Amino acid sequence: MNTRTWLENLPKVELHIHLEGSIPLDALWTLVEKYGGDPATPTLEALRQRFVYRDFPHFIQTWVWKNGFLRQYEDFTVIAEAVARDLARQNMRYAEIFYSPPDFARHGLELQPLTEAIRRGLTxxxxxxxxxxxxxxxxxxxxxxxxxxxxxxxxxxxxVIGVGIGGSEQNHPPEPFAPVFAEARRRGFRTSAHAGEAAGAASIWGALRALEVDRIGHATRAVEDAALLAELARRRVPLELCPISNVCLSIVPDMAAHPARRYVDMGMLVSINTDDPAMFGNSLADEYEALMTHFAFTQDEIRALVLAAIESAWLPEERKRALAASFQADSAW
Ligand SMILES: [Zn+2]
Known part of the structure; x- marks a missing residue:
């Protein structure tokens, strides 16, 4: 069996993926048409072309534009089902998926029915x-x-098991969110913050010290601070790496410059994720394949990364052990 087929069949886990960034393009196109189309985006091909980014702010701008086509609760049921089917088809067995309810207040959508609509699609x-x-x-x-x-x-x-902060990291440092994260912990939520993506090492320090997060989203720019790298490795802070996303948004100049290999070799607890697969045209198999191509990751190392994702998941320990055992017993493992 070739490597690509092995990667596709491999049972997998995603911990950093955004629902609204994962809508299969045909499903998104249906919504664009439902709401009368977009003059600047007359065809499905034009829609695909829109998902190429000059920089991080342009990505956020495109994200906001796309979310403008999610206007009714039933839209969320439709996209949640489409996303779940797409992940299941790729042999994803477990996922923790971000969704961004504040983005939809502009359409008068309230958090509770919106969340219920998503859950209806997922089930x-x-x-x-x-x-x-x-x-x-x-x-x-x-x-x-x-x-x-x-x-x-x-x-x-x-x-809903956790909360996080995404969005424009470069304009909104973590520290002012400290009371919100403390309250989230009191309420029994697990926490993650996007940090070290559009902003540098200081943002990661802030997520660790002020927000006391359980996981860091990206942490790509931890490479700018040797003391931070040592701290992340020593504490084995779970890092949600998204290499292809980082290349698409020019956080790193190319895949060869991504720190994934360095982090793994330093003994950090690293999971590999797709972030916004419909907006970057990537899959988790693509991510693992890129690591094998650019950094000579072996199949054993890929399996270790899948197990690290399970270890980093916000599931009860017993459930994690069962999930890992089921993967290891799978004929595709
Ligand atoms: Zn993200």
């Missing part, structure tokens, strides 16, 4: 277990984040 695909992580979206500021957190607490029964 139609029993082949994959999916938990949700609510992105409080740093762009709206800490006070709005606190209000969002209070609403998220009402939908824990919908499988």
């Amino acid at each position: 139609r695909v029993p082949e994959i277990e999916i938990n949700l992580v609510a992105d409080l979206v740093r762009d709206f500021g800490p006070e709005q984040a606190a209000r969002t957190l209070a609403m998220v607490s009402e939908v824990k029964d919908q499988g």
Whole structure:
């Protein structure tokens, strides 16, 4: 069997993937047409062309534009089912998926029914277990984040297990969100922050010290600070790496410059993820294949990365052990 087929069949886990960045393009196209089309985007091919980015701010701008086509609760049921089917088809067995409820207040969508609509779509695909992580979206500021957190607490029964902050990291450092993260912990949520992607090492220090996060999203730019690298390795802070995303958004100049190999060799706890696969045209198999091509990762090392993702997951220890055992017993392992 060739490597590509092995990677596709391999049972896998995703910990850093955004629901709204994973909508298969045909499903997104259906929504664009539903809402009367977009003059600048007349065809499905034009839609695909839109997902090429000059820089991080341009990516955020495209993200906001795309989210403009999610206007009704039923849209979320449709996309959640489409995303879950797409992940299950790739042999993803478990995923923790970000969703960004504050982005949809502009269409009058409330967090609770929006979350229920997503869960309705996800439950139609029993082949994959999916938990949700609510992105409080740093762009709206800490006070709005606190209000969002209070609403998220009402939908824990919908499988919302954590909260995070994504968005414009370069304009919104972590420290002002410290009280919100403390409150999230009190309410029993696990926490993650995007850090060291659009901003540098200081943002990662802030996520660790001020937010006391359970995991760091990206941490790519930790390479700028040797003391930080040592700290991340010593504490085995789970890092959600998204290499192809980092290349697409020019966080690193090319795949060869990505620190994934260095982090693994330093003994860091690293998982590999796709971030926004419909917006970068990547899959988790592509991510692993890139590591094998550019950094000579072996099949054993890829298997270790999959197990590291399970270790980093926000599941009870017993459930993690069972998941790892089921992977290792799988004929595709
Ligand atoms: Zn992300």
